Amino acid sequence: MRVLLVEDNADLAANVGDYLEAHQHTVDFAYDGPSGLAAAANGAFDVVILDRLLPGFDGATLCRRLRDEHGVTTPVLMLTALDTVANRVDGLAAGADDYLVKPFAMAELEARLKALNRRASGRIASGALRVADLEYDPRTCEARRAGQTLPLNPSTRRILEFLMRQTDRIVTRKELEYLLWGDEVPDGDVLRAHMHALRNVIDRPFPRKLLHTLRGTGYRLADLGDTADDGD
Structure with missing residues (x-):
């Protein structure tokens, strides 16, 4: 793989670079937000390792601009020093993949x-996201499944994009609640209502289920070969 590492800690960058190069990967380096964005936007990399906190502008800003302004779909792994829901969701919502x-x-x-x-x-060459026959284009905010356009409201659209960027990973309820409302989660199980609405659109009309509920934990968007059901 050809890897871009955007990390301002020179010692950590050197250690990561030495390890990956010893395992037959090619590593390019950037040490701040502006140079990292320029390199990621102009280089043909297989993956990008991106530190969350960088000089110039932070990793979330870099990732968001990489996706929105340059249309780059290269997978991004974000490094973070804080394992909090807010920190993780901010990075993933900005377009990081892991x-x-x-x-x-x-x-x-x-x-x-x-x-x-x-x-x-x-992922589709156009920059859209795809899971089985479900496609979502972040640039146009259009979703389609089996060639059919899917009607989404702003909340279900945000949830869908977030889940599709995390394909196969279990996304917790707390992550989705923070994505929609930050620290001010409304009373009642409003998230469940949004997930019910999303499932009605992307799964119910089709024979194969893609949105899976893990009781008490969260949700997973993945092609597991299941037939559609009524679970929320």
């Missing part, structure tokens, strides 16, 4: 990069 909390094992970092590289084959 996150890893510092300190981390180099072997896990490489394994996650390889997984991201494999998952990238599920």
Whole structure:
């Protein structure tokens, strides 16, 4: 793989670079937000490792601009020193595909990069996201399944994009609640109502279920070969 590492800690960057290069990967480096954005936007990388806190502007801003302004769909793994729901959701909502909390094992970092590289084959060349026959284009905010346009409101659209960027990963209820409302979650199980509405649109009219509920934990958007059901 050709990897771009955007990390302002020179010692950590050197250690990661040495490890990946010893495992037959090519690593390019950037040490702040502006240079990282320029490199990621102009280079042909398989994956990008992006620190959450950077000089110039932070990793979330870099990732969001990479997706929105440049249309780059290269998988991004974000490094974060804080393992909080808010910190993770901010990075993932900005367009990151995965996150890893510092300190981390180099072997896990490489394994996650390889997984991201494999998952990238599920993205359409146009920059849209795809899971099985479900497609969503963040640039046009249009969703389609089996060629049919899907009606989404702003909340279900945000949830769908977030879940599609995290394909196969279990996304917790807290992450989705923070995505929609930040720290001011409304009373009642409003999230369940949104998930019910999303399932009605993306699953109910089709024979195969893609949105899976893990009771007491969260949700997973994945092609597991299940037939559609009525679970929320």
